[in-house]
Amino acid sequence: SSRNLKPELILVPDRFSINKYDANVNDIGLVVRDGLSGKNIGVYRGGGMEYPIRIQYAESDRNTLHGFENYSITTAKGNVPLKVLCNVTSGEGDAYINRKNGQRLVTITANTVNGISLLKKQKIKELVNNLKLPAGYKIHYTSTQDKVYDGLSAMLIALGIAVILCYMILAGATESIFLPFIMLCIVPCGFAGVLWALYFNGQSVSIISLVAVLIITGIIGCSAVIIIDKIRSLQKSGLSRNESFYEAFKSKFQTIVMIHLAVVLSISPMVVNGSAVEIQFAVAVIGGIIASAFMILFVIPALFLRSKNTKGNYSGINSKF
Structure with a gap:
């Protein structure tokens, strides 16, 4: 999870602009969700089958930064693009995040060469104990x-x-x-x-x-x-x-x-x-x-x-x- 990063769009609300246009953060979230994932608006029935009707933005608007930041947001002072109310940037993020007891977890696995695994584990502990970890980080050892x-x-x-x-x-x-x-x-x-x-x-x-x-x-x-x-x-x-x-x-x-x-x-x-x-x-x-x-x-x-x-x-x- 810490190695394979994927591109992502980072959306940070601008509180000053939101107050200026009397917008609502929940409305912004709904527009972004519906624009990316789509929204079911009804059901088409035919031939004894039912087909959901989903509307969403075009692929060019969903997969590019230019299309994403121009999503139209309805406010009390009219429609404004998303980039006016939020800071939109592109970056990279974790493909998935593992957690244990509410804390982020990074798992490091390795196979030992021929020998007693308990002795190998002890040697690894001796090497890792010399590392200076940042505040809030800790290491837990386990094995098969x-x-x-x-x-x-x-x-x-x-x-x-x-x-x-x-x-x-x-x-x-x-x-x-x-x-x-x-x-x-x-x-x-x-x-x-x-x-x-x-x-x-x-x-x-x-x-x-x-x-x-x-x-x-x-x-x-x-x-x-x-x-x-x-x-x-x-x-x-x-x-x-x-x-x-x-x-x-x-x-x-x-x-x-x-x-x-x-x-x-x-x-x-x-x-x-x-x-x-x-x-x-x-x-x-x-x-x-x-x-x-x-x-x-x-x-x-x-x-x-x-x-x-x-x-x-x-x-x-x-x-x-």
């Missing part, structure tokens, strides 16, 4: 990496909220404070699966991979509710603690496998034909789903059998699954 960090922070907060909501749902389903923690311990394992998949695919953690963790958290909560609901129904039917756990995981084994397999198969085409972002997202989801499925089907049952419910419904019994 800073924006990435802000995005990661927001995603971590969203992930924390998702875990808390899943815990509330599971606590209501189990009527227990401790048992939901057992199911939610799958979330870190799912994140470990995401890291494992990204590592073997030669990719790093990003906002896209954290979105995948959010999706995995929801799938874990769905699987947990299915299993816990089955356990509660079996216990109400008269089965013992160990039997209810065993039968619940045995009967829902295929359901859990199909849920996770459906997610993996539905997202697999993105790994083959997707863009770079889609591939990273798909790889992260697949890695997290595989790790969480292993935890739900083989590790969580053992933890459940050794847990104690806060109400005393599940007494701590050392038994093997």
Whole structure:
């Protein structure tokens, strides 16, 4: 915005002349606006269509200084040209003006050469700090990496909220404070699966991979509710603690496998034909789903059998699954 200047006409009202001719600044502004942009005075209708009727000055009067300064302005003492009431000059101005918090903003961008961007940013700060800025000017530093960090922070907060909501749902389903923690311990394992998949695919953690963790958290909560609901129904039917756990995981084994397999198969085409972002997202989801499925089907049952419910419904019994 500070580099590409465009020609412009500068109009400065002459207060003495305006008072002399008893003119109005608003009337001057309307004449200039209508002369340059035109004014709609009606609509022509024909053939079932409507066409607006716009009047404006000829192109020679709109694009030249001579034509512009001779616009006719109606005053209390008759019509006078615009140049009598205003000082009209030609010059150059900004193509557009960026503002932030009501202040003008000039953005300077640059790409760094090979190296650590944080070190490059520090060197730039050292050079710029030696400059003497005029009053009212200040410099604010930012980078793509800073924006990435802000995005990661927001995603971590969203992930924390998702875990808390899943815990509330599971606590209501189990009527227990401790048992939901057992199911939610799958979330870190799912994140470990995401890291494992990204590592073997030669990719790093990003906002896209954290979105995948959010999706995995929801799938874990769905699987947990299915299993816990089955356990509660079996216990109400008269089965013992160990039997209810065993039968619940045995009967829902295929359901859990199909849920996770459906997610993996539905997202697999993105790994083959997707863009770079889609591939990273798909790889992260697949890695997290595989790790969480292993935890739900083989590790969580053992933890459940050794847990104690806060109400005393599940007494701590050392038994093997």
